Amino acid sequence: MNKEERQKIIRQLISQNTIETQEELLALLSRNGVNATQSTISRDARELSIVKTYQEDGKIKYTIVDQASEKDSEKKLREALQGSLKRIEQVAFIVLIHTENGLADVITNYIDEVKYEEIAGTIAGSDTIIVITHSDKMAQSFVNKIELLFKSRE
Structure with missing residues (x-):
């Protein structure tokens, strides 16, 4: 075959x-x-x-994954974050996202779908996502976007 x-x-x-x-x-x-x-x-x-x-x-x-629009992908990301985000922290140009156990890989898929311009790459563990950005400034911009998504209700 x-x-x-x-x-x-x-x-x-x-x-x-x-x-x-x-x-x-x-x-x-x-x-x-x-x-x-x-x-x-x-x-x-x-x-x-x-x-x-x-x-x-x-x-x-x-x-x-269909080639969903960025808005659809961000909606899925927002819903996933609201149910599982524990903490987010910036370390220079790297952003660590701490989630409920077992959810980091799913959230990372949603982050990758959105294709944020700040992101150079992502790595998912069981409860932690490592997001590598292009600069400290871009890391802060990404953190701001995630915090807004987490706090927003459609």
């Missing part, structure tokens, strides 16, 4: 099922006649813009 066929099946499985882990996705692929490795699925996930998102019940599921 070629990559395009495998990715088509992955898109279909994600849109039709609630999949919480790559292991679940691998099992579903196997049941659908697709043999793939974890690294292949990870690569496919990046190429297909598959991210972890939260459902209304708080459970994580894989979702294919």
Whole structure:
């Protein structure tokens, strides 16, 4: 099976099922006649813009990110921050965002979707996000944006 066929099946499985882990996705692929490795699925996930998102019940599921508008992405980021932000701090040109445990990777995906001009890159742990900006001034600008999002109600 070629990559395009495998990715088509992955898109279909994600849109039709609630999949919480790559292991679940691998099992579903196997049941659908697709043999793939974890690294292949990870690569496919990046190429297909598959991210972890939260459902209304708080459970994580894989979702294919459509090319949403910046406003939609910022709305998702605001909602995620309002439910999980613990603390934000600036250390020179680096911003540390502390979240509830297990939520940093999801919030990082939303930050990456918005594509803030200040950001050079992001790294997510379980409860901490490291945001590397281009300068101290840009770090402060980013902190201000996050604080406004956290405090705002649509």
